[in-house]
């Protein structure tokens with residue numbers, strides 16, 4: 001099947017794009033098109049008008065001593081290849097390299113992935129793991145949305161239909177930061193069946209679980225155990241906390257997520 005017919009608008013500025021979305025509630029913005037076009041081809045989405053965000057870039061990058069800002073338009077491949085300066089001691093390039101396969105990574109973007117909010121998307125779990133904030137621009141101006149408030153359900157976010165996700169603020173990791181990441185999937189290039197992430201960098205100590213058919217979760221008890229007793233203590237707590245929290249999954253699903261988190265903890269370096 002192919003997409004239903006639609007009009008195409010080449011965005012010229014952020015203000016132009018927001019005005020176009022306000023003027024036409026049936027319009028949809030897009031970046032890489034790697035999730036939107038399959039959805040349109042299956043006719044699960046039938047936007048009357050597509051607004052192309054690529055011409056306006058959204059590929060900004062800025063950093064201060066503690067945080068950095070990553071524009072929405074950076075592709076997974078640019079992050080993987082280090083074309084975007086890495087401030088996470090290798091975490092972001094490592095995650096990017098595990099997303100889909102190279103053809104998708106060449107076009108798919110960091111911001112498009114967050115906006116699409118597939119529960120199995122890697123960047124959503126990174127956002128929760130690092131406690132980032134999403135930046136949006138709409139008719140009322142710019143605003144920031146905390147990681148914990150961003151995803152409201154499967155494929156649903158706090159973004160209004162006429163808001164553009166412009167980028168994300170993330171903490172800058174130090175040279176002594178330790179992190180671990182585990183993606184469980186059946187074959188290279190497939191979406192995750194389970195995601196686990198852990199980071200320990202001074203006051204930043206967080207463990208997260210993703211690909212849980214809902215918003216990624218921060219594992220508070222496991223994070224506390226990691227801080228207090230290191231990896232061995234956290235490894236003991238993680239499967240128990242996953243089993244307690246992920247009651248919407250069956251026993252195998254809970255065990256799989258627990259195993260992903262344990263592997264992420266054991267892989268911390």
Ligand SMILES: Cc1cc2nc3c(=O)[nH]c(=O)nc-3n(C[C@H](O)[C@H](O)[C@H](O)COP(=O)(O)OP(=O)(O)OC[C@H]3O[C@@H](n4cnc5c(N)ncnc54)[C@H](O)[C@@H]3O)c2cc1C
Nearest residue numbers: 030031032033034035036100108109112113115121122165
């Ligand atoms: C075969 C295949 C395998 C994949 N495997 C993985 C995987 O393992 N892990 C993973 O994380 N992802 C995976 N993906 C998804 C991929 O990462 C996509 O690139 C990503 O989900 C969407 O990015 P995009 O830039 O292509 O977004 P688009 O397809 O352009 O847009 C996606 C959605 O977000 C909206 N949107 C886009 N940009 C904005 C914006 N700036 N503001 C507001 N709304 C916006 C669009 O309206 C649309 O609804 C896979 C995709 C394919 C096709």
